[in-house]
Amino acid sequence: xxxxxxxxxxxxxxxxxxxxxxxxxxxxxxxxxxxxxxxxxxxxxxxxxxxxxxxxxxxxxxxxxxxxxxxxxxxxxxxxxxxxxxxxxxxxxxxxxxxxxxxxxxxxxxxxxxxxxxxxxxxxxxxxxxxxxxxxxxxxxxxxxxxxxxxxxxxxxxxxxxxxxxxxxxxxxxxxxxxxxxxxxxxxxxxxxxxxxxxxxxxxxxxxxxxxxxxxxxxxxxxxxxxxxxxxxxxxxxxxxxxxxxxxxxxxxxxxxxxxxxxxxxxxxxxxxxxxxxxxxxxxxxxxxxxxxxxxxxxxxxxxxxxxxxxxxxxxxxxxxxxxxxxxxxxxxxxxxxxxxxxxxxxxxxxxxxxxxxxxx
Amino acid sequence: xxxxxxxxxxxxxxxxxxxxxxxxxxxxxxxxxxxxxxxxxxxxxxxxxxxxxxxxxxxxxxxxxxxxxxxxxxxxxxxxxxxxxxxxxxxxxxxxxxxxxxxxxxxxxxxxxxxxxxxxxxxxxxxxxxxxxxxxxxxxxxxxxxxxxxxxxxxxxxxxxxxxxxxxxxxxxxxxxxxxxxxxxxxxxxxxxxxxxxxxxxxxxxxxxxxxxxxxxxxxxxxxxxxxxxxxxxxxxxxxxxxxxxxxxxxxxxxxxxxxxxxxxxxxxxxxxxxxxxxxxxxxxxxxxxxxxxxxxxxxxxxxxxxxxxxxxxxxxxxxxxxxxxxxxxx
Amino acid sequence: xxxxxxxxxxxxxxxxxxxxxxxxxxxxxxxxxxxxxxxxxxxxxxxxxxxxxxxxxxxxxxxxxxxxxxxxxxxxxxxxxxxxxxxxxxxxxxxxxxxxxxxxxxxxxxxxxxxxxxxxxxxxxxxxxxxxxxxxxxxxxxxxxxxxxxxxxxxxxxxxxxxxxxxxxxxxxxxxxxxxxxxxxxxxxxxxxxxxxxxxxxxxxxxxxxxxxxxxxxxxxxxxxxxxxxxxxxxxxxxxxxxxxxxxxxxxxxxxxx
Numbered sequence: 001x002x003x004x005x006x007x008x009x010x011x012x013x014x015x016x017x018x019x020x021x022x023x024x025x026x027x028x029x030x031x032x033x034x035x036x037x038x039x040x041x042x043x044x045x046x047x048x049x050x051x052x053x054x055x056x057x058x059x060x061x062x063x064x065x066x067x068x069x070x071x072x073x074x075x076x077x078x079x080x081x082x083x084x085x086x087x088x089x090x091x092x093x094x095x096x097x098x099x100x101x102x103x104x105x106x107x108x109x110x111x112x113x114x115x116x117x118x119x120x121x122x123x124x125x126x127x128x129x130x131x132x133x134x135x136x137x138x139x140x141x142x143x144x145x146x147x148x149x150x151x152x153x154x155x156x157x158x159x160x161x162x163x164x165x166x167x168x169x170x171x172x173x174x175x176x177x178x179x180x181x182x183x184x185x186x187x188x189x190x191x192x193x194x195x196x197x198x199x200x201x202x203x204x205x206x207x208x209x210x211x212x213x214x215x216x217x218x219x220x221x222x223x224x225x226x227x228x229x230x231x232x233x234x235x236x237x238x239x240x241x242x243x244x245x246x247x248x249x250x251x252x253x254x255x256x257x258x259x260x261x262x263x264x265x266x267x268x269x270x271x272x273x274x275x276x277x278x279x280x281x282x283x284x285x286x287x288x289x290x291x292x293x294x295x296x297x298x299x300x301x302x303x304x305x306x307x308x309x310x311x312x313x314x315x316x317x318x319x320x321x322x323x324x325x326x327x328x329x330x331x332x333x334x335x336x337x338x339x340x341x342x343x344x345x346x347x348x349x350x351x352x353x354x355x356x357x358x359x360x361x
Numbered sequence: 362x363x364x365x366x367x368x369x370x371x372x373x374x375x376x377x378x379x380x381x382x383x384x385x386x387x388x389x390x391x392x393x394x395x396x397x398x399x400x401x402x403x404x405x406x407x408x409x410x411x412x413x414x415x416x417x418x419x420x421x422x423x424x425x426x427x428x429x430x431x432x433x434x435x436x437x438x439x440x441x442x443x444x445x446x447x448x449x450x451x452x453x454x455x456x457x458x459x460x461x462x463x464x465x466x467x468x469x470x471x472x473x474x475x476x477x478x479x480x481x482x483x484x485x486x487x488x489x490x491x492x493x494x495x496x497x498x499x500x501x502x503x504x505x506x507x508x509x510x511x512x513x514x515x516x517x518x519x520x521x522x523x524x525x526x527x528x529x530x531x532x533x534x535x536x537x538x539x540x541x542x543x544x545x546x547x548x549x550x551x552x553x554x555x556x557x558x559x560x561x562x563x564x565x566x567x568x569x570x571x572x573x574x575x576x577x578x579x580x581x582x583x584x585x586x587x588x589x590x591x592x593x594x595x596x597x598x599x600x601x602x603x604x605x606x607x608x609x610x611x612x613x614x615x616x617x618x619x620x621x622x623x624x625x626x627x628x629x630x631x632x633x634x635x636x637x638x639x640x641x642x643x644x645x646x647x648x649x650x651x652x653x654x655x656x657x658x659x660x661x662x663x664x665x666x667x668x669x670x671x672x673x674x675x676x677x678x679x680x681x682x683x684x685x686x687x688x689x690x691x692x
Numbered sequence: 693x694x695x696x697x698x699x700x701x702x703x704x705x706x707x708x709x710x711x712x713x714x715x716x717x718x719x720x721x722x723x724x725x726x727x728x729x730x731x732x733x734x735x736x737x738x739x740x741x742x743x744x745x746x747x748x749x750x751x752x753x754x755x756x757x758x759x760x761x762x763x764x765x766x767x768x769x770x771x772x773x774x775x776x777x778x779x780x781x782x783x784x785x786x787x788x789x790x791x792x793x794x795x796x797x798x799x800x801x802x803x804x805x806x807x808x809x810x811x812x813x814x815x816x817x818x819x820x821x822x823x824x825x826x827x828x829x830x831x832x833x834x835x836x837x838x839x840x841x842x843x844x845x846x847x848x849x850x851x852x853x854x855x856x857x858x859x860x861x862x863x864x865x866x867x868x869x870x871x872x873x874x875x876x877x878x879x880x881x882x883x884x885x886x887x888x889x890x891x892x893x894x895x896x897x898x899x900x901x902x903x904x905x906x907x908x909x910x911x912x913x914x915x916x917x918x919x920x921x922x923x924x925x926x927x928x929x930x931x932x933x934x935x936x937x938x939x940x941x942x943x944x945x946x947x948x949x950x
Contacts, residue, residue, distance in 0.1 A: 024760065024778065025769035058518045083583055083773075083804070090585035094479050097471025101559075104552045105495055108506045162400045169397035182401040185408045191606075191674040192411070192667070193613020195641045199663040200411045203418040206653060223407060230404075256393035277497075284499020287615040287641065291648060312501045312616070319505050319620060327509065334502045345497050349490075482750055572787040576850070578748055580801040580857065581777025590800060594791040 029079055034072065034092070041068035061103065065096045109338075116335025119328040125336070129297040134321040141333050143299040144314035147214060148340075150303040151293070151310055152283050154218035155225055160275050162222075163229025170230070171237040172259055189227040197223040198288035205292070212294035214303030217310070220288035225278045232274020236267040269351055276348035280341045286312040311337045411667070419661035422654060430661065435626055436647065438658035445658050447665055452628045453543055453637040454666070457618070458611040460547025460632070465554050466604050472555070473562035478588060489563060496556035504620035507549040508541075512621060515540040515548065519633050534633040541623035544632040546639070549617050554607035561606060565599025566592055598681055605677030609670050615641035640666040694721035694891040695761040695860040697742065702756030703920070704734070704741050706749065711737045713920035715756075717910060719861075724883060724892045726902035726929065729912030730949065734921025735895045738912070739863050742893065743779035744772040760860065777805070780859035784866045786846035788838035788853070795834040797849055801857040816856055824852035825882050844875025851882065855890070862886065864894040868901065880905050899945060903933050911941045 045064025054060060072092045077085035127140030166186070170179055197220045205216060240263050248258040264271070289295070294307035295317060309317075311333055318330035423430050425443055433446025476485050476492070516539065523534040573591040582590060618639050624646055625636035638646075644659045651659060697719040704712045712734035719725045727735040740746040741754050744765060758765040765775050788797045798817045802808045808816070817834070821827040826848040830841070838849050847867060854862060864883075868876040883905045886892060896902050902909050910926035925938050936942050943949055 024763050024765065024771070024774050025767055026771050026774065028769055028771065054517060054521060058514055059521050062518075083586070084771075087583035087585040090588070091479065094471045094475045097468045098475045098480075101468055101472050101552075101555055104511070105555070107510060108498070108503065108552075109495075111506055111510055112502060162403060165397040165400035166404055169394075169401045173394055173397060174401075178398070178401065182404055185405055187678060188671060188674055189404070189408060191609040191670050193609075193615070193641060193670055195613060195615045195644055196411070196415075196663050196667045196670075199644070199660050200414055202656065203414040203660055206418065206656060207414075223411075226404065226407075254387070254390055256389045259393070280497050284497075284501065286499070286501045287645060290645060312499055315501045315505060316616060316620075319508065327505075330505055334505060337499055338502060341497050341499060342494060345494055349493075570787075572783060572785055573789065575745065575748070575781075575783060576787040576789065576853075577800075579743065579745060579776055579781035579783070580804060580853065581773050581775075582804055583773050586804055590789060590804075594789070 026081070027079055028084075029076060033075070034088075037071045037075065037092075038068055041065070041071055061100075065100065068092055069096060112331060112334050112338055115328070115331035116333075116338075119332035120335055124329075124332055128299045130299070132297070134323045134326050137325045137328070139329060141311065141314060141329070141336060143296065144309040144311045144333065145336070146299060146301055147289075147293070147296075147303075147308035147310040148283060148312075150301075151214045151218045151221060151289070151308070152279055154215060154303060155221035155282060156275070156279055158218070159222045159225040159229055159278070163226045163275075163278075164233050164271065166226070166230045167233035167237060168259060168264075170234055172255070172263070186227045186230050189223070190231065192223065193287075194220070194224055194285045195287040195291070197221075198291040201288070202291050211305075212292055212307055213305055214293055214300075214308040216292035217289045217308070218303065220292055221282040221285060224285065224288075225282050228278035228281060229275055232277065233267075233271050236270030236274065237263060239270065240266045269354065273348040273352040276344050276351070280344040280348070283341055283344070284312050284337060286310075286316050289313040290316065311340070415660055415664045415667060418657045419664045422657035422661045425654070426658070434628065436643065436658075438655040439650075439652060443654065443658070447640070447662050449626050449628055450638050450640045450643050450662055451665070453546075453622075453642075454612055454639040454669070456632065456637075457543050457546045457550060457639060458608060460544060461550035461554060461611045462604065462608055464548065464551035465558055465607060466600075468551075469555050469558035469603070469607075470562055470600060472559045473566055474588060474592070476559075476563050477566040478584065478592065489560075492556050492559050492563070496560055498556075500553060500614060501616040501620075503549060503553045504617040507545070507552075507617055508620040511549060511552075512540050512545060515545055519544070523633060531630055531632050533631050535631050536634045536636075538623070538635045540633070541621055541635045542633050543622070543637045546618050546622050547632075549621055550611045550614060553614065553617055554610050557610065558603045558607040561603035562596065562600050565596040565603070568599075569595045602677050602681050605673055605680075608673050609677075612670055612673065613641055613666060614639075615645050618642040619645040640669075694889065696721045697861065697891065697893075698757075698759040698762075699742075700757050700759075702738070702741060702754065702758060704737050704746055704752070704754050707751035710920040712741075712912075713922055715923045717923060717926050719891060719893060720908065721891045722887055722889070723907040724887050724894060724905050725908045725910065725926075726906035727893065727895045727910050727912060728897075728899060728902050728944075729921070729924075730914070730944065731897075732917065732921070733912040733914045735910075735912045736865055737921070739865055739893060739895050742861070742863055743781055744775045745781065747772070777801075777857060778859055779861040779863060780854035780857065781863045782847070782850050782854055782865065782867045785870045786843060786850050788841075788846050788849050790837065790839045792838060793835045794830050794838045794841070794849060797838040798852050798856050800853060805857065817852075820852040820856035821849075823855050823886070824848040825878060825885075826852055842875070844871050844878060847871060847875065847879060848882065851879075851886075855886070859890065861891040861893065864892065866895050866897060869897060876901075899933075903929060909933070911936070911938075911944065913940055913944070 042064045044067050045060050048063060049060035069089065069092045073085050073089045076088040124140045125145065126142050127138070128143035129139045132139035166182065170183060174182070200223065201216050201220045204210070210216065244262055244266060245258055248262045249255065253261070289310045290313060293310065293313070295313050296307040296309050300306050300308050315330045315333045315337065318326040318333065422438065426445060427442035428435060428444035428446050430446055432448050433444060434449055436445045437443065438445045472492070476489050480488060519534060519540045522532045526532040527534070569592050573595065574587050577587040577590040619642045622637065622642055623635040624638045624642060626638065627636055629636060640662050644663060647655065647659060700716045702712070702715045703710060715738060727739065729735050737746060742758060746752045746754055754766060760778065764770070789800060792800065795817055798820050799813055802813065802816060818827060821830065826845060829845060838846065841849060868879050871879065880901065883892060883894065894905065906929045908926060909929045909932040911924045911932065912921050913924045914921045924940055925932070925936065927936070932941060933945060936945065
C-alpha cells in the first residue's frame with residue numbers, strides 16, 4: 001500500500017474509503033486456535049462443574065459449549081476484527097450444534113446395541129413369552145416377530161398396488177380437479193399421526209363389533225403407508241424422460257402397455273426403494289397395534305383372527321412390566337427392530353444407487 | 362371401430378390385426394385408467410371416512426359429556442355422569458411441541474449447515490447418510506431410551522435450571538420427583554425430530570446454486586456472510602416446510618411421550634414439574650381401561666389432534682406455495 | 693486505485709490434477725487485458741487464481757506468487773476475504789442475489805464491510821449504477837427484485853455490485869457469453885469506460901471481442917486434453933492479432949484450431 005501511495009493513483013477520494021483495507025494481510029489467529037479454544041473451554045467447563053458439584057454431565061457439556069462459543073468470539077474480535085469474529089461465532093455455533101446432537105443420538109444407538117446384545121441370541125429369536133413371568137430371564141420375541149412380519153406384509157400387499165396406481169394416475173393421466181384433490185389429500189394423509197389412523201379403524205371396529213386382530217392393525221398401517229408409496233413412486237415416475245413415452249406411443253403401443261412395459265420398468269428401482277422405506281417406517285409403529293391388535297404373549301400365526309403381538313408393541317409391553325429382566329428383553333427387541341429397519345433402509349438405498357435412472361444432473 | 366370410409370380398407374390382413382390390437386389397447390387403456398383413477402378416488406374416500414367416522418363416534422361421546430369438552434380439567438368418561446375435557450391435553454401437546462421446535466429447529470439448521478458447508482468433505486457424506494438412517498429409528502426406541510437413559514440424566518439439569526432460572530416461573534420446580542415432565546418430553550421430541558428436519562434442510566441447502574454463493578464470495582464475504590446472503594434466503598422455505606414436518610410428528614407422537622411422561626390432569630406453567638399430558642399419550646394411557654363409551658371419548662380427543670395436524674400441514678403448504686412464487690425467477 | 697498484477701511461476705491444481713502450469717505475466721493498471729484460448733486451456737482457472745476464488749472449488753490449490761502492487765495474494769497472513777474485496781469479479785452467467793432488491797444487490801458488498809454511513813448509501817448505489825450504465829433503466833424500480841431484469845441488465849447490475857466496493861481490479865469471466873448481441877455491445881462499451889478507473893482482466897471465447905475491448909491479449913493453450921494449460925504469449929492486442937510471435941497463436945487467431 002505504501003507503494004500504491006507513491007504511484008499517485010489514489011487522487012480520487014472514494015466514498016467507501018474508510019472501509020478499504022490498508023493491506024491485504026491482517027492479524028490472524030493461528031490455525032490451531034479453535035482446538036485451543038475447545039480444550040480451554042472443556043477444561044474450564046469440567047473444572048467449574050466439578051467445583052460447583054453439578055450432578056449431571058449434561059450441564060458440564062452445555063457449559064463448556066457455551067464457554068467455547070464465547071471464548072472464540074471474544075478472542076477473535078480482539079485479535080482480528082468484528083466480521084471475522086462473527087464468522088468464527090457462526091462456525092463455532094455450527095460445530096456446537098453438531099456435537100450437541102451427536103451426543104444423544106450416539107447414546108441412543110450405543111445403549112440399544114450394548115444393552116440389546118446382552119439378551120439377543122438364538123433362543124430369544126425362537127421363543128415366545130408363553131408362561132414367562134416378568135421377573136424371569138427367559139422368554140423371547142418369536143411371536144412378535146411373526147406378528148410384525150404378517151401385519152407389515154398385509155399392509156404392503158394392500159398399499160403398494162394402491163399407492164403405485166394412484167401415483168400412475170397422478171403422473172400419467174392426472175389433470176383437472178380430481179388429480180388436484182388427490183395430490184392435496186396425499187399431502188394431508190402424510191401428516192396423519194399414527195394414533196389417529198388407529199382410532200379411525202377402531203371406530204369402524206366399534207360399529208361393526210369386530211374383534212382385534214392382526215388384520216385390523218395392518219389396515220391402520222395401510223393408511224400410513226399409502227401416501228409414502230404415492231409420493232416416492234410419483235417422484236420416480238417424473239424422472240422417466242418423456243422421450244421414452246413418446247417413442248413407445250409413436251410405435252403404436254397403447255398407453256397402458258407403454259406404462260406397464262416402458263415407464264414402470266424404467267422407474268422400478270426407485271419405486272422399490274420407496275416401498276421398502278415405507279415398510280421400514282410402518283414396521284416401527286406402535287400406537288395402532290396397541291389399539292387394534294391388542295397384544296399377546298402367545299404365538300398366533302393367523303393374522304385374521306385373535307390377538308397378535310408385534311415388535312414395537314412387545315418393546316412397549318416389556319417396558320411397562322418394569323423389571324430388570326423385562327427391560328433386558330425390551331432392549332433386545334429394540335435391537336432386533338432397529339436392525340430390521342436399518343437393513344431395509346440400507347438395502348433400499350443400495351437398490352436406489354444401483355438402479356438410479358440417469359437424470360443428467 | 363366399424364369405419365365405413367374406403368380409405369383404410371385395402372391391405373386387409375395387417376389392418377385387421379392392427380385393429381384387433383388397438384381395440385384391445387382401448388379396453389386395456391380403459392381398465393388401466395379405471396384402476397388407477399379408482400385408487401385415487403379410494404384415497405379420497407379413506408380421507409373422507411376418517412373425518413366422518415371420527416366425527417360420528419366423537420359426537421356420541423360428547424353429547425353425553427357432562428363437562429365442557431374444551432375447558433374441563435378431568436378425564437373420567439366412566440364416571441356417572443361422565444366428565445372429560447381436552448384442556449390439559451391441548452396445553453401439554455402444544456407446550457411440548459413448542460419446546461421441541463425451539464430446540465430442534467435451530468440445532469437442525471446448524472447441523473444441516475455443518476454437513477453442507479462446514480464439515481470436511483470426507484466427513485460430510487457419511488454424516489448425511491447416518492442422519493438419514495437415524496430418521497428411520499422407530500419412536501418406541503426413542504421412548505425407552507428417553508425413559509431409561511435420558512430422564513435420569515436430565516435430573517441434574519432440572520435442579521440447576523430451578524436453582525438459577527427459577528425466577529422465570531416456568532423453570533421453577535415446585536414438586537419433587539423425577540424429570541418425567543413436559544420439559545423432558547419436549548427435549549426428547551426435539552431429539553426425535555432432529556434427523557428428519559436436518560435431512561430435509563440439508564437437501565435444500567445443497568440445492569443453492571453455486572453461482573449465488575460465488576457472487577457473495579467474490580464480494581469479499583466470509584463464510585458466514587455467504588450463508589447469510591445466499592444460502593439462508595434460498596433455503597428459508599425449505600427449512601420452514603421441514604420444521605412443519607417435524608412439528609406434525611411432534612404433535613402426534615405417542616410412544617415417546619407415553620414412556621417418558623408421568624401424566625396428571627393439571628395445567629401447570631412450571632414445566633419442570635412432573636405431570637401434564639398430550640392427546641396421543643392420553644389415548645395410549647387410557648385405552649386399556651376404557652369401555653366403549655370411554656373409547657368414543659378418546660376418539661373425540663383424537664379428532665381434535667387430527668384437526669390440529671391438518672392445520673399445521675395446511676399452513677406449511679401455504680407458506681411453501683407463496684415462497685415458490687417469490688423466489689423462482691433466477692433459480 | 694487501479695493496481696498492477698505481477699504473476700510469477702503460478703500453477704493451479706484440482707486435487708492432484710495440474711490444471712495450469714508455471715504462468716508468469718504482468719497486467720498493467722488502467723488497461724484491459726484479455727485472455728483467449730481454446731476450451732479447457734485453463735484461462736478461467738487462471739482468472740480465478742487472481743482473487744483466490746480457485747481455492748473455493750473442493751480440492752483447488754495454487755502454487756506460485758501473485759503480486760498486487762508488491763503484495764503477494766498468497767502470502768502467509770493474507771486473508772482471502774480481503775483479497776476478494778480488493779479484486780472484484782463478474783461471472784459468466786449473471787448472478788444477482790435472487791431475494792434482494794436492485795438497491796440491496798448493489799449495496800450488498802458495502803453492507804458486508806459495515807463501515808459506511810447510511811446516508812451515503814443511496815449516493816454510492818446511484819454512482820455505481822450510473823457507472824454500469826444501468827441507472828436510467830432502473831432508477832424507478834430500485835426496490836424491485838434484481839431477478840426481474842433482463843439478462844443483459846442483470847449482468848450490468850452485477851458489474852455495478854462489483855464496482856460499488858471500489859475494487860482495485862475487476863475480473864470478468866466471459867461476461868457476455870450468456871447475452872444477446874445488443875447487451876454484449878452495451879457491456880463492451882461499459883468495459884471501455886471502466887478501464888479509466890480499474891485494472892480489468894477479461895476472459896473471452898470471442899476473438900473479435902478481445903480485439904475490440906482489450907489493450908493487451910494473452911493467449912493460453914494446452915498441449916493435449918488432460919495436459920495442463922500454459923501461457924503461450926502475451927502482447928499488445930494489435931500485435932497479437934496482426935503479427936504474433938508464436939505460430940500457435942497465429943493458427944488459433946486465424947481459426948485453424950480451437
